[in-house]
Amino acid sequence: MFPTTAGPRVIVALDYPDAAAALALVSRLDPSQCRLKVGFELFVSAGPGLVERLQTLGFEVFLDLKFHDIPNTVAGACRAAARLGVWMVNVHASGGRPMMETAREALEAATTSAPRPLLIAVTVLTSMDDADLAGCGINRPVTDQVRYLATLTHEAGLDGVVCSAHEAGEFRAALGEQFLRVTPGIRPATADLGDQKRVMTPFQALTLGATHLVMGRPVTQARDPGAVLTAINSEISAA
Numbered sequence: 001m002f003p004t005t006a007g008p009r010v011i012v013a014l015d016y017p018d019a020a021a022a023l024a025l026v027s028r029l030d031p032s033q034c035r036l037k038v039g040f041e042l043f044v045s046a047g048p049g050l051v052e053r054l055q056t057l058g059f060e061v062f063l064d065l066k067f068h069d070i071p072n073t074v075a076g077a078c079r080a081a082a083r084l085g086v087w088m089v090n091v092h093a094s095g096g097r098p099m100m101e102t103a104r105e106a107l108e109a110a111t112t113s114a115p116r117p118l119l120i121a122v123t124v125l126t127s128m129d130d131a132d133l134a135g136c137g138i139n140r141p142v143t144d145q146v147r148y149l150a151t152l153t154h155e156a157g158l159d160g161v162v163c164s165a166h167e168a169g170e171f172r173a174a175l176g177e178q179f180l181r182v183t184p185g186i187r188p189a190t191a192d193l194g195d196q197k198r199v200m201t202p203f204q205a206l207t208l209g210a211t212h213l214v215m216g217r218p219v220t221q222a223r224d225p226g227a228v229l230t231a232i233n234s235e236i237s238a239a
């Protein structure tokens with residue numbers, strides 16, 4: 001079945017060391033206001049049981065494990081993610097087109113009766129600049145490499161990319177409205193930037209072409225996370 005793209009635009013990053021800390025925050029959130037992202041730290045600590053628990057609580061989960069391996073191994077990981085019933089999963093686009101195609105086919109084959117997880121790809125991590133790419137033997141600017149890998153992801157038939165909100169408009173125009181643009185580095189106007197350098201407000205990001213907003217600390221470290229989400233959803237409803 002075709003995956004679900006409707007629903008809350010905000011994906012709260014559960015960057016916590018264990019299940020107890022994550023669940024303490026989640027108990028203050030409402031599934032109608034956000035989805036949840038489980039990454040390496042929490043998954044390694046708390047495992048698939050926590051993902052199931054979050055889903056039982058009514059939340060859709062983005063399993064952010066950035067698979068990058070030979071096609072057969074990535075396909076197996078995608079099948080496991082499909083069995084877990086997550087809403088979204090991701091791979092590294094630099095794993096190549098055959099790897100991405102095999103991952104998509106594995107998800108499609110694994111989910112004939114339920115909506116299949118959305119499959120997106122990471123292009124170049126926002127922590128990398130031109131010098132870091134050159135250090136990996138890639139002698140082109142980050143913006144060119146991001147554009148190249150986003151196009152490759154589209155050709156492989158994936159549902160979208162993780163990208164900066166600054167690139168979202170270009171990809172909407174070049175790769176189509178349906179191709180998802182999931183953007184981290186989002187900060188409400190009054191929020192602390194933390195270690196994010198190229199930031200945008202939720203309204204700016206959606207107006208420029210983001211489809212989903214990944215937000216960690218502005219929600220997780222707020223005194224009233226629910227009120228922050230209510231304010232963000234109200235702000236972006238006009239975008």
Ligand SMILES: O=C(O)c1cc(=O)[nH]c(=O)n1[C@@H]1O[C@H](COP(=O)(O)O)[C@@H](O)[C@H]1O
Pocket residue numbers: 013015039064122124125126127162184185186194196214215216217218
């Ligand atoms: O894959 C990601 O989600 C991701 C990719 C990227 O290039 N940059 C980035 O910040 N992220 C994630 O987005 C979230 C941002 O969290 P905050 O900076 O606290 O809002 C974290 O979970 C990061 O791991």
